[in-house]
Amino acid sequence: MRQIIYKSVTTNPRGHAEDDAVAITRQALLRNGLDGITGLLYTQGTDFLQVIEGPDDSIADLLASLLRDPRHRDLRVLVDRETEDREFGDWMMLHRERRETVDAFDRRLHALLLDVSHETASYFRALMPA
Ligand SMILES: Cc1cc2nc3c(=O)[nH]c(=O)nc-3n(C[C@H](O)[C@H](O)[C@H](O)COP(=O)(O)O)c2cc1C
Secondary structure, three states, X not given: OEEEEEEEEEOOOOOOXXXXXXXXXXXXXXXXXXXXXXXXXXXXXXXXXEEEEEOHHHHHHHHXXXXXXXXXXXXXXXXXXXXXXXXXXXXXXXXXXXXXXXXXXXXXXXXXXXOOOHHHHHHHHHHOOO
16 A cells, blocks of 8 residues: 655645645546545645555556646655555545535544644644644
8 A cells, every 4th residue: 555645736826726626526536436545635725735545556647647737736745655554544535525614624634633643644734724
């Protein structure tokens, strides 16, 4: 199982990464389900922070797609490692629900981060409002 955590910046002219998140998550659910990929997509201002976990081949293919996706730029891989288990559970791509407030999602995320490694949590905490 391979885990990648990366940060990137939206190319959306309005500068809100969140604006593309619904379309991206919808697209992700289709492919991730087929490829055994799970994870979490977090947006904060102009930034995306995403965790993708799954079989090595699937992750390599998705990373190649992500690198040529014009909806974001400056993709920087923060973590790239082999893991025994999925650290983020089996969400096909967890993201804030349309009707969920930003605060409610952040609370959900804070709870999730209690179960992940200190290093992984630190990338999220660095972006999340206190
Ligand atoms: C921030 C961001 C996160 C994305 N996350 C996923 C994802 O988890 N799964 C996925 O299939 N596509 C995701 N995509 C879309 C892919 O980059 C790509 O457009 C899509 O998988 C289709 O791949 P293809 O262009 O190689 O056919 C994401 C795109 C962006 C900009």
